[in-house]
Amino acid sequence: MLADGLNLVPPEDIVDFFKKGDGFFIASHFNPDGDTLGSACALGMALEKLGKRSILVCRDAVPEQYTFLPGLERFMTFDAVSAGNIDYSLYKNLVLVDCNHINRTGLEKSRLASAGFAATTVIDHHETDRVFGDIRWVAPGIAATGIMVYYLIRAFGITITGPMADNLYAAIVVDTGNFRYPNTSPDVLRLAADLAEAGANPYLIQKEINESWSEGRFRLFIKVLGTLSINKGIAITHVTRKMFEETATVPDDTENFASLALTMKDIKVAVFVREIDDGTCKVSLRSAEEIDVEKVAASYGGGGHKNAAGCVAQGDLETVKTELLKRVGGALQR
Amino acid sequence: MLADGLNLVPPEDIVDFFKKGDGFFIASHFNPDGDTLGSACALGMALEKLGKRSILVCRDAVPEQYTFLPGLERFMTFDAVSAGNIDYSLYKNLVLVDCNHINRTGLEKSRLASAGFAATTVIDHHETDRVFGDIRWVAPGIAATGIMVYYLIRAFGITITGPMADNLYAAIVVDTGNFRYPNTSPDVLRLAADLAEAGANPYLIQKEINESWSEGRFRLFIKVLGTLSINKGIAITHVTRKMFEETATVPDDTENFASLALTMKDIKVAVFVREIDDGTCKVSLRSAEEIDVEKVAASYGGGGHKNAAGCVAQGDLETVKTELLKRVGGALQR
Numbered sequence: 001m002l003a004d005g006l007n008l009v010p011p012e013d014i015v016d017f018f019k020k021g022d023g024f025f026i027a028s029h030f031n032p033d034g035d036t037l038g039s040a041c042a043l044g045m046a047l048e049k050l051g052k053r054s055i056l057v058c059r060d061a062v063p064e065q066y067t068f069l070p071g072l073e074r075f076m077t078f079d080a081v082s083a084g085n086i087d088y089s090l091y092k093n094l095v096l097v098d099c100n101h102i103n104r105t106g107l108e109k110s111r112l113a114s115a116g117f118a119a120t121t122v123i124d125h126h127e128t129d130r131v132f133g134d135i136r137w138v139a140p141g142i143a144a145t146g147i148m149v150y151y152l153i154r155a156f157g158i159t160i161t162g163p164m165a166d167n168l169y170a171a172i173v174v175d176t177g178n179f180r181y182p183n184t185s186p187d188v189l190r191l192a193a194d195l196a197e198a199g200a201n202p203y204l205i206q207k208e209i210n211e212s213w214s215e216g217r218f219r220l221f222i223k224v225l226g227t228l229s230i231n232k233g234i235a236i237t238h239v240t241r242k243m244f245e246e247t248a249t250v251p252d253d254t255e256n257f258a259s260l261a262l263t264m265k266d267i268k269v270a271v272f273v274r275e276i277d278d279g280t281c282k283v284s285l286r287s288a289e290e291i292d293v294e295k296v297a298a299s300y301g302g303g304g305h306k307n308a309a310g311c312v313a314q315g316d317l318e319t320v321k322t323e324l325l326k327r328v329g330g331a332l333q334r
Numbered sequence: 335m336l337a338d339g340l341n342l343v344p345p346e347d348i349v350d351f352f353k354k355g356d357g358f359f360i361a362s363h364f365n366p367d368g369d370t371l372g373s374a375c376a377l378g379m380a381l382e383k384l385g386k387r388s389i390l391v392c393r394d395a396v397p398e399q400y401t402f403l404p405g406l407e408r409f410m411t412f413d414a415v416s417a418g419n420i421d422y423s424l425y426k427n428l429v430l431v432d433c434n435h436i437n438r439t440g441l442e443k444s445r446l447a448s449a450g451f452a453a454t455t456v457i458d459h460h461e462t463d464r465v466f467g468d469i470r471w472v473a474p475g476i477a478a479t480g481i482m483v484y485y486l487i488r489a490f491g492i493t494i495t496g497p498m499a500d501n502l503y504a505a506i507v508v509d510t511g512n513f514r515y516p517n518t519s520p521d522v523l524r525l526a527a528d529l530a531e532a533g534a535n536p537y538l539i540q541k542e543i544n545e546s547w548s549e550g551r552f553r554l555f556i557k558v559l560g561t562l563s564i565n566k567g568i569a570i571t572h573v574t575r576k577m578f579e580e581t582a583t584v585p586d587d588t589e590n591f592a593s594l595a596l597t598m599k600d601i602k603v604a605v606f607v608r609e610i611d612d613g614t615c616k617v618s619l620r621s622a623e624e625i626d627v628e629k630v631a632a633s634y635g636g637g638g639h640k641n642a643a644g645c646v647a648q649g650d651l652e653t654v655k656t657e658l659l660k661r662v663g664g665a666l667q668r
Contacts, residue, residue, distance in 0.1 A: 179513050180544070184536040189527035192513075193520045202518040210514070212599040215564060222559045230549060265546040
């Protein structure tokens with residue numbers, strides 16, 4: 001029997017949307033992570049149990065570390081949907097999972113959305129000021145969208161199967177940083193226990209997600225660490241186009257590199273700069289709990305959260321780093 | 335109310351030992367980790383609630399990453415006990431926590447043990463062939479000694495307090511690799527949830543344990559990664575005495591470095607060699623689940639477990655690495 005720590009109750013109109021409708025176009029956000037993929041996949045499995053048709057769609061291909069998840073082969077990129085023999089007009093009920101605006105899926109720029117959808121539902125745990133969708137279930141206090149989908153599936157009256165549990169456990173692992181982030185509550189741990197009991201294998205799931213690096217990615221990691229400079233509690237690392245070339249890697253391979261310097265107890269802000277071309281850099285900012293880096297990102301026209309933000313900066317690598325050091329230094333003095 | 339997933343029942347003679355006796359000399363193993371320290375500390379707190387006197391003793395000082403744990407200031411090194419005004423003859427009931435032989439505490443070489451103990455109890459989750467102690471509770475199937483202590487405290491009829499929960503949660507975090515090792519069962523996750531509910535803060539505990547590196551340790555980490563060589567699924571890294579000097583670090587700072595190369599999916603064995611002096615090296619071996627490195631360690635007179643073993647090898651760094659590559663390569667071909 002599954003315990004019920006959170007007792008999260010999905011809104012009735014969401015449950016009705018799925019129970020009464022058919023033909024669901026389940027869309028994950030672009031640059032997909034374990035939460036959007038695992039949540040969509042588990043939801044697709046539950047809808048199948050209800051005898052409903054659905055397709056799982058994402059602008060981008062599934063990153064390699066998530067391909068082990070059961071059912072992930074169902075995901076189709078926009079191109080694959082367009083190129084295939086799929087009559088996507090059969091899937092008129094749009095569901096956004098782990099995002100709350102169509103802009104986060106890229107669908108608004110795709111011809112897949114040109115005929116419009118009959119209705120749109122949003123299931124997400126990200127904070128937002130924007131209102132999009134006919135039926136919205138946005139719960140920023142919840143650690144992962146996978147947790148919301150868990151309660152939704154149970155509201156359907158469906159038992160969580162092993163493959164659903166794998167997907168939802170992966171969603172939680174990714175969005176709690178393997179139970180290390182501040183959102184790791186007793187309820188989250190208890191739900192993880194329930195999912196492990198339902199068949200999810202904690203060791204194998206984390207191993208696939210965290211320990212399936214290519215040698216190139218590991219060598220890139222070493223090169224990036226080699227660029228470390230530390231100045232008054234600010235750690236800066238960078239990656240160049242040349243490093244990607246030398247290690248046969250891509251920008252996705254730098255996932256989580258940005259926060260690594262926070263392993264040091266005296267580091268308040270970790271800055272990671274990626275060279276895009278000679279005159280443009282992408283900047284990731286990560287900070288200790290009490291420091292707000294969102295404002296620094298905003299000063300460049302970027303955004304994010306208090307402790308994790310990003311922006312694009314003009315200039316070559318050294319110019320950008322020098323200016324960042326000034327602005328972050330200013331934020332530290334406030 | 336705390337749930338009771340494992341329903342682990344401590345042997346009656348262990349419970350009686352604590353309930354009937356007084357004056358407990360609680361000894362952790364040398365090179366202490368979060369499990370031995372957290373377990374001992376929580377046990378000491380529970381005994382205090384029972385009105386019993388106890389002292390917490392460890393050969394070595396508490397490593398910095400554990401000093402945040404409530405009550406850890408009670409720990410005394412052998413030297414501190416000897417030098418202080420403590421009449422340790424009042425603490426005649428020896429308790430070994432997270433080890434099952436006095437040789438793992440170093441006490442047998444200390445004058446603290448010269449007068450002998452009235453009785454000895456062992457609480458441990460490590461496998462062993464050796465029999466030591468009057469009353470033994472050795473449970474190799476349990477993920478952490480902290481879990482055993484949790485059930486022991488409850489068998490005393492005592493409610494788990496916040497400070498006890500912090501210590502026991504830390505014990506579990508350390509011995510499950512933050513819920514990443516194969517021992518992460520539904521019961522372990524559920525117990526962690528109970529401890530978080532009892533007051534342990536998952537985020538702050540993992541942060542202190544995992545993210546309180548000195549800058550020197552981080553720079554040592556970068557230097558060690560720089561030595562990486564890969565050969566047919568075997569990754570070798572090393573650390574020299576010079577690297578310790580240059581970064582003002584000590585061998586303890588290399589904790590967990592040994593397994594890092596297993597982050598790569600094609601690596602079967604990670605070898606980490608530490609130069610002790612010109613003619614001697616310490617070797618750590620870590621392997622993917624299906625590979626047995628204990629036999630390689632045994633061929634050098636060392637030991638350990640199937641996936642984590644160690645030994646001492648004679649020769650300079652390069653000689654030792656060349657020979658290791660041969661022996662590990664042989665193990666991979668079997």
